[in-house]
Amino acid sequence: xxxxxxxxxxxxxxxxxxxxxxxxxxxxxxxxxxxxxxxxxxxxxxxxxxxxxxxxxxxxxxxxxxxxxxxxxxxxxxxxxxxxxxxxxxxxxxxxxxxxxxxxxxxxxxxxxxxxxxxxxxxxxxxxxxxxxxxxxxxxxxxxxxxxxxxxxxxxxxxxxxxxxxxxxxxxxxxxxxxxxxxxxxxxxxxxxxxxxxxxxxxxxxxxxxxxxxxxxxxxxxxxxxxxxxxxxxxxxxxxxxxxxxxxxxxxxxxxxxxxxxxxxxxxxxxxxxxxxxxxxxxxxxxxxxxxxxxxxxxxxxxxxxxxxxxxxxxxxxxxxxxxxxxxxxxxxxxxxxxxxxxxxxxxxxxxxxxxxxxxxxxxxxxxxxxxxxxxxxxxxxxxxxxxxxxxxxxxxxxxxxxxxxxxxxxxxxxxxxxxxxxxxxxxxxxxx
Numbered sequence: 001x002x003x004x005x006x007x008x009x010x011x012x013x014x015x016x017x018x019x020x021x022x023x024x025x026x027x028x029x030x031x032x033x034x035x036x037x038x039x040x041x042x043x044x045x046x047x048x049x050x051x052x053x054x055x056x057x058x059x060x061x062x063x064x065x066x067x068x069x070x071x072x073x074x075x076x077x078x079x080x081x082x083x084x085x086x087x088x089x090x091x092x093x094x095x096x097x098x099x100x101x102x103x104x105x106x107x108x109x110x111x112x113x114x115x116x117x118x119x120x121x122x123x124x125x126x127x128x129x130x131x132x133x134x135x136x137x138x139x140x141x142x143x144x145x146x147x148x149x150x151x152x153x154x155x156x157x158x159x160x161x162x163x164x165x166x167x168x169x170x171x172x173x174x175x176x177x178x179x180x181x182x183x184x185x186x187x188x189x190x191x192x193x194x195x196x197x198x199x200x201x202x203x204x205x206x207x208x209x210x211x212x213x214x215x216x217x218x219x220x221x222x223x224x225x226x227x228x229x230x231x232x233x234x235x236x237x238x239x240x241x242x243x244x245x246x247x248x249x250x251x252x253x254x255x256x257x258x259x260x261x262x263x264x265x266x267x268x269x270x271x272x273x274x275x276x277x278x279x280x281x282x283x284x285x286x287x288x289x290x291x292x293x294x295x296x297x298x299x300x301x302x303x304x305x306x307x308x309x310x311x312x313x314x315x316x317x318x319x320x321x322x323x324x325x326x327x328x329x330x331x332x333x334x335x336x337x338x339x340x341x342x343x344x345x346x347x348x349x350x351x352x353x354x355x356x357x358x359x360x361x362x363x364x365x366x367x368x369x370x371x372x373x374x375x376x377x378x379x380x381x382x383x384x385x386x387x388x389x390x391x392x393x394x395x396x397x398x399x400x401x402x403x404x405x406x407x408x409x410x411x412x413x414x415x416x417x418x419x420x421x422x423x424x425x426x427x428x429x430x431x432x433x
Contacts, residue, residue, distance in 0.1 A: 020048040032109040039096030088118035155205035156184040158405035170382035178368040198224040203364040209357040228358040229376035235425045237351030242337035248313035255341040263294030269318040271299040281349040
């Protein structure tokens with residue numbers, strides 16, 4: 001059961017973001033094969049992005065690129081650099097519409113390169129902005145919804161590793177024993193989850209253990225947040241990889257050669273994420289150390305996938321398990337580096353960084369009378385019993401295929417294969433794929 005949020009939160013944000021991302025990826029596919037189609041699709045993608053921002057911010061405008069850009073820029077909702085990028089896309093879109101009418105000269109992929117760069121700049125900004133707006137809206141709704149007694153608020157997630165625990169631990173049945181009704185609230189994976197537990201906007205949440213330990217250094221959080229226990233390791237602690245294109249600069253380089261001289265590498269990764277922390281652990285350094293090695297970071301939104309390589313075949317990518325499995329379906333990509341290729345010390349750091357933990361609000365524990373150790377033990381027993389209960393396990397797989405998040409291109413068979421792979425690698429449930 002999901003708690004209803006105020007109407008402002010329940011807009012069609014997800015639908016519009018999906019359409020914008022679909023158009024962006026479609027444009028990238030045509031950038032080299034059909035530049036004319038690329039230009040028209042790029043303009044549609046830009047229009048869709050601006051329309052989504054306008055809807056999220058409740059800004060009225062005609063649904064045209066010019067009107068949307070004018071209104072959003074006037075309200076300060078689109079920064080000047082992004083306005084310039086949109087203008088570039090708009091001008092190239094106009095050129096593509098009229099070029100063939102006045103000349104027989106074909107438009108080449110090189111001709112549209114500035115438009116491609118501008119579209120990518122817009123997409124990266126949109127990814128950051130959209131995520132921030134969605135998280136802010138969800139949190140406003142969470143704050144506005146009044147807490148009631150005998151109700152337990154659990155942070156929901158669409159991440160396969162976390163969603164599997166939420167579905168398989170039997171939270172609802174166990175809380176019924178404490179005469180509590182379970183309410184699951186969909187929220188982004190971030191430090192805010194722990195802060196929300198400390199303020200009792202949430203009662204329970206699963207989050208990265210290392211991040212939780214850091215946050216517990218804060219007095220107000222330590223006073224209200226109780227770690228109940230570890231709930232597993234994402235991909236068994238082997239969740240790190242560095243993806244490369246076979247046709248790019250690093251296509252013929254071995255892991256050992258790369259580690260010996262990574263100078264010139266550009267790594268695409270969401271910087272404010274545990275994935276970036278994994279890069280630092282893999283190289284046994286800090287951000288300044290990466291710069292000294294000649295490694296630069298391209299900060300990208302979470303939702304960008306293999307289309308990164310359409311922009312630059314030489315880039316290296318770090319992402320989630322969805323991207324990893326999508327790449328394994330193609331011979332064009334390979335893992336230049338992964339956990340198994342690293343020294344034992346780096347592997348241990350990465351394993352520790354992959355651990356997730358269940359936390360609870362201290363007042364909630366008192367109210368329910370739940371013993372932290374016993375509560376954690378019972379939840380994990382129920383979860384691991386899935387290994388011997390085939391029907392429950394298959395039901396979990398079906399639920400994850402339906403409710404977890406996947407790349408837009410993934411078909412039903414691909415989703416099931418990814419779910420089974422993550423369940424086995426993370427929790428040794430089922431069989432290896």
